Amino acid sequence: MSKRWGRNQLALLAMIVLAGVVLAACLAPYLPLADPDAVDTVQRLRPPFTLGHLLGTDEFGRDLLSRLVWGARVSLLAGAATAAAAMLIGVLLGVLSGYYAGWPETVIMRLTDILMAFPYILLAIAIVAGLGPGLRNAMIAIAIVGFPIYTRLVRGIVLSVRGREFVEAARALGSTDRLILARHIVPQLLSPVIVAFSLDVGAKILATAGLSFLGLGTQPPTADWGSMLATGRQFVILSPHVVLLPGLAIFVIVLALNLVGDALRDFLDPRTYSS
């Protein structure tokens, strides 16, 4: 009991951090921050706590605090949007392949098998190679490689639910497939999918940051945590803070998302609770 309370406190702290970062990202245009793209070469690579630049400046003299806050908008939005897209595609295909046996199931499951025959990030990189570097293309690539996990999860649940008595009863009462899916099957998917989604947003933020770090995601001068890390890497000897701060931002936000996701799983599905 005390351990669960300790975990809850940790999850609460994570939720506060998460809410703070989301709020700062949403309110970025209204906060008293310097222009994130304003170049000031005289002030380049200033260390943290420099007058007028709380977290210092980057290689172009741009304010790091401002770029981190504006970068949060891009990184959070990219993570949430790619996870949402992967979830939507995955759930749709999972429901179709689980409910309708026959060719839809075969086609969809073979497609997911093939996509899962590749290391995750490798396939995303290959898709970006085809589409061309850029944030939008990186997001498309990550959503494509991310959906098979949802498809497998949802298909498993639908397969176990579709033969249950209440579904049989609804069918015997003359319900159409659409009604059975909407009223009896989809509600069963909600909590596992919400849990999977909450844990997936962090993974997607890491993946988009990874592609941006490789130069395949966000393009300069747009601020994004992954690309800030990539460009700052060349100055790591002179000014490690240029690299350490964006990385720390990614780490903290993903850690907070994982803690909140874990707490949500314990809450929505207490059977899976474990140490």
Place this chain on the structure above:
Amino acid sequence: MRSYLARRLLLLVPVLVGVSVVVFLVLHLSPGDPAEIMLGSQATQEDLARLRRELGLTEPLHVQYVHWVAHVARGDLGRSIWMKRPVLDEVLNRYKATLVLTASGLLLSTVGGIILGVASAVRPHSFLDRMSAVTSLFGASMPVFWLGIVLMVVFSLWLGWLPASGMWAPYGEGGLRDLLAHLVLPAVTLAAASLTIIARLTRSTMLEILSQDYIRTARAKGLVEQRVVFRHGLKNALVPIVTVVGVQAGYLLGGAVLTETVFAWPGVGLLMVQGILARDFPLVQGCVLVIALTFVLINLAVDLLYAWLDPRIQYE
């Protein structure tokens, strides 16, 4: 076992066809003209038409695929536009470096993960167990490329203990000592996240096994604890551990792309990223194909290991 091996090798054929179709389609079905992407917006119509002809882009898609597969089957992955060399030579040249890095990362994460997992399971809720839980949470949240840079800053720039990048010293005789010194930071970076996952899985599997009746019997017989844990406990926990190690091998192959970029490790991952930025499609295609094939073969090896580890598993 032999007939199972033959069947698994036969089953590789449709998987390889699937992998080759995806690799081909990913680069050919994307919107936009590859010739235009490669030559840029300043290219003339004549240049574009010439490159399209050279790349065979004027043919129907299925014909292009058949041509490409025929070339691949002959060991010809095309010619790199950027390096002006056969793709296969360049990829194989770099493949050794990727294998050295990935195998070291896998060895480190497997050995470290099993030791940490067993130690945590033997003394649950101890300080070590709690530290292992915290580390695994951190490992799952830390960007691998950032960890690499942090390790580089601390151990290369501040302490000066290890070289910061590359596989060999630029001036020197090379040798195993030089390779190992260069390998430590990239391998630790690559292994970190997988190590924590293997450790948590080993812990939970071992906890379950150590509460079984036959473990109690072994203890009642008076066997020393070490023998009970390793001979009776760990041996039976190996099947799920091997499964997760196999999955992690795939992640390590993907993660190697990022790690190689951070440490300028001259592997296939770094070559692929350079190929993408140079818009060298044949090179990228070759790199993706080679890594994907390695992943497929690792999965096959894991399946074969199951039968060896647990003779009860029958492949009929």
